[in-house]
Amino acid sequence: MNYSAFSLLRNALSHNRGWREAWRSPEPKRKYDVIIVGGGGHGLATAYYLAKEHGVRNIAVLEKGWIGGGNTGRNTTIVRSNYLWTEASLLYEKSMQLWEGLSQDLNYNVMFSQRGVYNLGHTLQDMRDIERRVNANRLNGIDAEVVSAAELRKSIPYLNTSPEARYPIIGASLQRRAGVARHDAVAWGFARAADKLGVDIIEQCEVTGINRAGGRATGVETTRGTIEADKIGVVVAGNASVLASMAELRLPVESHPLQAFVSEPLKPVLDTVVMSNAVHGYISQSDKGELVIGAGIDAYTGYGQRGSFPTIEHAMQAILELFPVFSRVRMLRMWGGIVDVCPDACPIISKTPVDGLYFNCGWGTGGFKATPGSGWVFAHTIAEDRPHELNEAFDLKRFETGALIDEHGAAAVAH
Amino acid sequence: MLLIKCPWCGERAETEFSCGGEAGITRPANPDSLTDAEWADYLFMRKNPRGAHAELWNHSLGCRRWFGVERDTVTYRIAKTCKLSPGKTD
Numbered sequence: 001m002n003y004s005a006f007s008l009l010r011n012a013l014s015h016n017r018g019w020r021e022a023w024r025s026p027e028p029k030r031k032y033d034v035i036i037v038g039g040g041g042h043g044l045a046t047a048y049y050l051a052k053e054h055g056v057r058n059i060a061v062l063e064k065g066w067i068g069g070g071n072t073g074r075n076t077t078i079v080r081s082n083y084l085w086t087e088a089s090l091l092y093e094k095s096m097q098l099w100e101g102l103s104q105d106l107n108y109n110v111m112f113s114q115r116g117v118y119n120l121g122h123t124l125q126d127m128r129d130i131e132r133r134v135n136a137n138r139l140n141g142i143d144a145e146v147v148s149a150a151e152l153r154k155s156i157p158y159l160n161t162s163p164e165a166r167y168p169i170i171g172a173s174l175q176r177r178a179g180v181a182r183h184d185a186v187a188w189g190f191a192r193a194a195d196k197l198g199v200d201i202i203e204q205c206e207v208t209g210i211n212r213a214g215g216r217a218t219g220v221e222t223t224r225g226t227i228e229a230d231k232i233g234v235v236v237a238g239n240a241s242v243l244a245s246m247a248e249l250r251l252p253v254e255s256h257p258l259q260a261f262v263s264e265p266l267k268p269v270l271d272t273v274v275m276s277n278a279v280h281g282y283i284s285q286s287d288k289g290e291l292v293i294g295a296g297i298d299a300y301t302g303y304g305q306r307g308s309f310p311t312i313e314h315a316m317q318a319i320l321e322l323f324p325v326f327s328r329v330r331m332l333r334m335w336g337g338i339v340d341v342c343p344d345a346c347p348i349i350s351k352t353p354v355d356g357l358y359f360n361c362g363w364g365t366g367g368f369k370a371t372p373g374s375g376w377v378f379a380h381t382i383a384e385d386r387p388h389e390l391n392e393a394f395d396l397k398r399f400e401t402g403a404l405i406d407e408h409g410a411a412a413v414a415h
Numbered sequence: 416m417l418l419i420k421c422p423w424c425g426e427r428a429e430t431e432f433s434c435g436g437e438a439g440i441t442r443p444a445n446p447d448s449l450t451d452a453e454w455a456d457y458l459f460m461r462k463n464p465r466g467a468h469a470e471l472w473n474h475s476l477g478c479r480r481w482f483g484v485e486r487d488t489v490t491y492r493i494a495k496t497c498k499l500s501p502g503k504t505d
């Protein structure tokens with residue numbers, strides 16, 4: 001069923017009894033051309049673009065839990081493309097361009113809202129880094145501006161721009177095309193669109209082994225039986241190392257809990273996204289009115305989808321430093337996701353030493369914004385058995401050659 | 416909040432400590448003869464297990480000494496902590 005104003009009206013008239021499930025729940029087949037492990041946004045987008053752009057028809061997405069139950073449905077939904085290095089900014093910018101047409105393309109409202117993202121600077125060094133990044137962005141054709149404290153005072157009235165602040169705000173970078181999107185809708189929209197193109201989305205199906213013969217991947221063991229495949233793409237975020245060890249591969253990633261929080265709903269008070277690396281926090285307001293708040297990762301590795309209390313306290317301190325006006329707001333919920341952190345804060349989208357086995361991981365704290373772009377280049381990598389030029393630099397081999405892409409400055413706490 | 420037992424100072428709150436990551440990574444004895452792949456493995460590749468993990472921690476806001484921790488990365492339960500001894504990593 002195509003979603004439109006007309007279908008809304010027609011279903012309203014029949015008391016909304018006519019809506020169908022958005023995707024099928026098929027039994028797994030014995031064999032697929034391509035299996036995608038992980039039904040997060042990245043895995044679903046990969047399956048979608050494999051079917052749409054590369055004409056692969058026999059695809060399954062295997063998800064151990066439910067669609068979007070991982071980081072896709074747990075993140076703070078910031079979308080931007082103002083990364084420092086050319087390799088990274090072009091990849092995220094590809095994603096940004098896909099975001100700009102995504103709701104139409106998927107026929108699903110992902111509520112992409114280009115409300116702008118400010119990265120605050122609190123010191124002279126912060127401002128120099130910001131100016132450098134803004135210049136680098138512009139050279140790559142990405143919109144970026146440096147704004148002063150006076151401009152911030154006008155556009156974000158409740159932000160504490162007083163020079164008396166403990167960490168005074170001197171200015172910021174602004175990407176106007178950046179913003180937020182509805183995370184669940186991204187997972188559901190890609191799932192529905194992929195399903196329409198014949199992709200089997202199989203939930204409650206955990207991959208427990210990767211079968212190989214003569215240096216080639218041949219299929220997977222799952223909690224729903226053995227499934228054969230010509231090619232296997234693994235996109236399991238925080239569980240990347242677990243899947244890699246099934247194929248005796250080692251990865252440079254470590255899994256950390258990352259927490260987020262929402263407040264009780266408030267009247268509209270913040271119409272943009274504000275982030276600060278220096279005080280280590282970031283904030284936006286959802287369409288429901290909740291303040292959506294996040295901070296840095298927990299210091300130790302962990303697979304428990306919850307975080308530690310000191311991190312919560314730290315995040316709240318940061319937000320109150322920026323917005324003292326929120327001191328009496330009550331927090332409603334908090335949760336954690338498991339993020340796969342890479343030493344250079346950049347992803348790995350790569351072939352592996354095992355033929356027919358591909359990994360897409362290491363997005364760490366900032367992969368939501370990349371969802372469409374990541375799926376797009378990973379689909380190309382799998383279909384053509386070689387990377388697209390946009391993800392060539394994100395090969396696993398960079399840890400041997402030393403050609404790391406150090407995005408800590410642009411990515412550290414900033415998601 | 417984790418309670419971590421420093422082998423010298425006893426149980427303290429996690430905020431007094433910093434986590435140094437995977438234990439037992441030995442510095443290559445012959446750096447000159449290492450291949451790029453071996454360097455990559457030493458510098459970057461990590462076990463990152465789901466379950467029991469041998470780690471190094473530092474009591475950074477206390478006695479500032481390093482020690483070994485065996486921690487479960489799913490339950491976060493700490494099975495034991497121990498002093499480090501030369502040539503021994505667990």
Ligand SMILES: Cc1cc2nc3c(=O)[nH]c(=O)nc-3n(C[C@H](O)[C@H](O)[C@H](O)COP(=O)(O)OP(=O)(O)OC[C@H]3O[C@@H](n4cnc5c(N)ncnc54)[C@H](O)[C@@H]3O)c2cc1C
Pocket residue numbers: 037038039040041042043062063064065066067068069070071072073074075076077078079205206207208235236237238239243258259260294335336337338339363364365366367368369370415
């Ligand atoms: C609190 C928080 C805030 C964040 N904020 C932002 C932000 O503002 N902006 C941004 O760009 N990014 C953000 N991120 C990062 C972003 O969420 C991730 O990088 C991104 O969602 C990863 O995409 P994914 O589809 O691979 O992950 P997931 O949605 O985690 O998908 C991986 C899937 O693999 C499944 N899986 C795991 N093991 C197996 C197995 N053995 N068999 C089958 N399936 C398996 C999991 O169940 C999961 O559904 C944030 C993350 C968190 C946790």
Ligand SMILES: [Zn+2]
Pocket residue numbers: 421422423424425474477478479480
């Ligand atoms: Zn001590």
